[in-house]
Amino acid sequence: MSDIEKKQQYSADSIQALEGMEHVRMRPSMYIGDVGVRGLHHLVYEVIDNSIDEALAGHCNNIDVYINEDNSITVRDDGRGIPVDMHKKEGVSALEVVMTKIGAGGKFDKDSYKVSGGLHGVGVSCVNALSDHLKATVFRNGQIYEQEYEKGKASYPVKLIGDTEKRGTEVTFTPDKSIFQQTTEYNYDTLAARLRELSYLNKGITIHLTDKRHQDDEGNDVKETFHSTEGLSEFVGYLDSTREQLTAGVISMEGEKNGIPVEVAMVYNTSYAENLHSYVNNINTHEGGTHLSGFRRGLTGTLKKYADNSGLLKNLKFDIAGDDFREGLTAIISVKVAEPQFEGQTKTKLGNREVSAAVSQAVSEMLTDYLEENPNDAKTIIQKVILAAQARHAARKAREMVQRKTVMSIGGLPGKLSDCSETDPEQCEIFLVEGDSAGGTAKQGRDRNFQAILPLRGKILNVEKAMVHKVFENEEIKNMFTALGVTIGTEEDSKALNLSKLRYHKVVIMCDADVDGSHIATLILTFFFRFMREMVEQGYVYIATPPLYLVKKGQKREYAWDDDQRDLIVQKMGGSATIQRYKGLGEMNAEQLWDTTMNPEFRTLRQVVIDNDVEADRVFSMLMGDEVPPRRDFIERNSKYANIDA
Ligand code: 0RA
Numbered sequence: 001m002s003d004i005e006k007k008q009q010y011s012a013d014s015i016q017a018l019e020g021m022e023h024v025r026m027r028p029s030m031y032i033g034d035v036g037v038r039g040l041h042h043l044v045y046e047v048i049d050n051s052i053d054e055a056l057a058g059h060c061n062n063i064d065v066y067i068n069e070d071n072s073i074t075v076r077d078d079g080r081g082i083p084v085d086m087h088k089k090e091g092v093s094a095l096e097v098v099m100t101k102i103g104a105g106g107k108f109d110k111d112s113y114k115v116s117g118g119l120h121g122v123g124v125s126c127v128n129a130l131s132d133h134l135k136a137t138v139f140r141n142g143q144i145y146e147q148e149y150e151k152g153k154a155s156y157p158v159k160l161i162g163d164t165e166k167r168g169t170e171v172t173f174t175p176d177k178s179i180f181q182q183t184t185e186y187n188y189d190t191l192a193a194r195l196r197e198l199s200y201l202n203k204g205i206t207i208h209l210t211d212k213r214h215q216d217d218e219g220n221d222v223k224e225t226f227h228s229t230e231g232l233s234e235f236v237g238y239l240d241s242t243r244e245q246l247t248a249g250v251i252s253m254e255g256e257k258n259g260i261p262v263e264v265a266m267v268y269n270t271s272y273a274e275n276l277h278s279y280v281n282n283i284n285t286h287e288g289g290t291h292l293s294g295f296r297r298g299l300t301g302t303l304k305k306y307a308d309n310s311g312l313l314k315n316l317k318f319d320i321a322g323d324d325f326r327e328g329l330t331a332i333i334s335v336k337v338a339e340p341q342f343e344g345q346t347k348t349k350l351g352n353r354e355v356s357a358a359v360s361q362a363v364s365e366m367l368t369d370y371l372e373e374n375p376n377d378a379k380t381i382i383q384k385v386i387l388a389a390q391a392r393h394a395a396r397k398a399r400e401m402v403q404r405k406t407v408m409s410i411g412g413l414p415g416k417l418s419d420c421s422e423t424d425p426e427q428c429e430i431f432l433v434e435g436d437s438a439g440g441t442a443k444q445g446r447d448r449n450f451q452a453i454l455p456l457r458g459k460i461l462n463v464e465k466a467m468v469h470k471v472f473e474n475e476e477i478k479n480m481f482t483a484l485g486v487t488i489g490t491e492e493d494s495k496a497l498n499l500s501k502l503r504y505h506k507v508v509i510m511c512d513a514d515v516d517g518s519h520i521a522t523l524i525l526t527f528f529f530r531f532m533r534e535m536v537e538q539g540y541v542y543i544a545t546p547p548l549y550l551v552k553k554g555q556k557r558e559y560a561w562d563d564d565q566r567d568l569i570v571q572k573m574g575g576s577a578t579i580q581r582y583k584g585l586g587e588m589n590a591e592q593l594w595d596t597t598m599n600p601e602f603r604t605l606r607q608v609v610i611d612n613d614v615e616a617d618r619v620f621s622m623l624m625g626d627e628v629p630p631r632r633d634f635i636e637r638n639s640k641y642a643n644i645d646a
Contacts (some may be wrong), residue, residue, distance in 0.1 A: 020102030024129040054079035072174040081140030131173040139166040193615040199226035200235035232265035243269040247377040253366035257358035266331035274326040279334040289350030298363030327388035395469035414479040429506040438585035445590035464624035510544040512584040542605040553577040
C-alpha cells in the first residue's frame with residue numbers, strides 16, 4: 001500500500017480526518033514538499049490536476065487559470081461539476097467532503113481512471129487547509145452552488161445562489177501568508193511553463209492563463225493559451241526549437257502496451273547533449289526509473305541491430321556504448337500507470353517493473369518502422385552515433401587527466417585559487433569571478449576565513465555547443481572541478497558526479513551587472529546545468545547581485561540595485577546627489593565589494609533552482625544560441641525573482 005493510500009484509509013474516519021486538516025497546517029511540507037516558492041506554486045497544480053482528471057475522463061475541454069490582482073488564484077473548468085448532494089456517511093455535501101477531508105479526492109468516481117496528480121497527490125483539501133480563504137462554485141444541474149472556507153473550515157453549508165446553463169467547477173484560493181512566509185507572489189512564467197507542459201502531455205485540452213496583475217500596452221491582461229493537437233511530437237519540437245535538427249521529422253508513437261498507455265517522441269539534433277524527459281501520470285520523473293530504462297534499452301537495441309545489419313559499423317576500431325546512441329537526442333516519454341510506485345530521494349523515480357518492457361517494445365516497434373521507411377535519416381543517425389563513440393574515447397582520456405589532478409592533494413589545487421582557511425565544507429564559500437582584475441578585488445575584499453576566490457578568464461567555454469572532450473580539456477573547467485573537489489565518472493556511469501569531496505557548500509557566481517556579465521554568468525550556469533546538475537539540485541549554486549549604482553551626497557553613501565531604488569534614494573537625500581553607475585565589479589574597491597556583494601550580513605544571493613526540467617533545458621539552449629535579444633529579455637524578466645539569503 002502506498003503512503004497516499006494509507007493516508008486515505010486513515011482519513012476515512014471523519015474525526016481523524018478533521019485532525020488531518022490540522023496536520024496539514026502543522027506539517028505542510030509533508031504534503032506539498034516545502035512552503036517556499038515551489039510549494040506555493042504546487043497549490044495551483046494540485047487544483048488543476050482535478051480538472052485535468054475530469055478532462056482525461058472525457059468530461060471537460062477547457063481550463064481557465066487566473067492569477068488575480070491580490071495573488072489569489074482562480075481555476076475554472078467546464079467539467080461535470082463536483083457533486084453537491086448529501087454525502088450519507090459524512091452527513092454534509094459531497095463538495096464539502098472533497099474540500100475539507102484529506103484524501104477524499106476522487107472517491108465518488110471509482111470507475112474513472114485517476115491518472116493525473118500533483119507530485120504529492122494530496123488533493124484540493126490540502127490546498128484549502130493552506131489557504132486563508134477559498135471559495136468553491138459549482139455549476140451543475142442548471143444551478144449554481146457555492147461554499148466558502150477559512151483555513152480549511154467551511155464558513156457555511158453549501159448554498160444555492162442562482163441558475164445557470166453552464167457546467168463546471170470554479171475554485172478561488174488565497175494562500176495563507178502565515179504558512180507561506182517567504183512569499184505569496186505567483187510567478188507567471190513558472191505557472192505558464194507547467195500549463196504548457198500539461199497541454200502537451202494531455203493533447204486536446206485548452207488551458208488559458210490570465211495574469212490580472214499585469215497589462216499589455218493596450219490595457220489587456222497578460223494572457224496565454226496552451227493547446228496541443230499533436231501532443232508529445234509538438235512538445236519535442238517546442239523543446240528543440242532553438243537547436244538544429246539532424247533529420248527532418250520527429251519520430252513518435254502513441255499506443256498501449258500490456259495495458260499501459262505509452263507515448264514517445266524523439267528527435268536528433270546537431271548538439272552533443274542528451275535531453276531525456278520522462279513523465280508518469282503527468283508528473284515529471286526527474287530521477288527516471290523503469291520507463292526510462294525501457295526507453296534506453298529499446299533505443300540501443302534497435303539502432304544497434306539496424307547498424308549491424310546495414311554494415312555501417314564495418315571496420316570500426318572502437319566499441320559503441322549506450323551513451324553514444326543518445327548524444328544529440330531529445331526525447332520525451334510519457335506513460336500512464338494505474339498504481340505507480342515512486343522511489344528515489346525526491347520520489348520521482350518509477351519503480352514498476354512491468355513498465356520497462358512495455359516502453360522498450362513500443363520504442364523498438366516505432367524505431368524499426370521509422371528506420372526502414374527513412375533510410376537516409378537512418379544513415380545520418382548511425383553516423384552521428386559513430387562520431388559520438390569516437391569523441392567518447394577522446395573524452396575519456398581528457399577526463400582521466402581531470403581525475404588525476406583532483407586526486408593529487410599537494411599542489412593539486414589550481415594556482416589561481418585563493419583558498420579559505422576553514423576546512424568544513426558547510427562553512428565554506430567559493431566565488432567564481434569573471435576576470436583577473438575583479439578577482440583581485442574580490443580577493444582583497446573577502447573574509448579569507450571562509451571565502452575562497454577562483455578567477456575565471458573572460459568568456460568560458462559554451463558547453464552547449466562543445467563536444468564533451470573539449471569540455472574536459474578546457475582549462476577553466478578543469479580548474480572548477482579541481483577547486484570544488486568534484487569528480488565525474490564511475491565504472492558504471494560515465495556521467496555520475498561525485499560530490500562526497502565537495503569543498504564548498506556555497507558556490508557563488510559573481511559577474512558584472514551588465515549584459516556581458518549576465519552572458520558570462522549564463523555560460524557558467526549552463527556548465528553547472530549540463531555537467532554538475534546535482535550541485536544545482538542540492539542548492540549549492542548561487543548568483544551574487546552587485547549593485548548598479550552608488551548614490552553620494554556629502555558624506556552620505558547608498559547603493560541601489562535598480563532604477564526605482566536609485567530614484568528613491570536620491571529623493572530621500574533631498575535631490576542633487578551624485579550618481580555613479582557601476583559598469584563592472586572592477587569599478588568597485590575591495591571594501592565596497594565586500595559591503596554590497598560579499599558580506600553575508602548585507603548581500604543578496606540568488607539561489608539557483610530548477611522549477612521545471614523541460615523549460616530549464618529549453619531556456620539554456622535558447623540562452624546559449626546566437627541571438628542576444630531573447631536572452632537579455634529573459635534575464636531581465638527573471639532577475640526580479642530573488643531569493644534572499646541571510
Ligand atoms: C467526482 C465526481 C464527479 C465530478 C468530479 C469528481 C469532479 C471533480 C472536480 C474537481 C475539479 N473539477 C472537477 N470536476 C469534476 C461527477 C460525477 C457525475 O456527475 O456523475
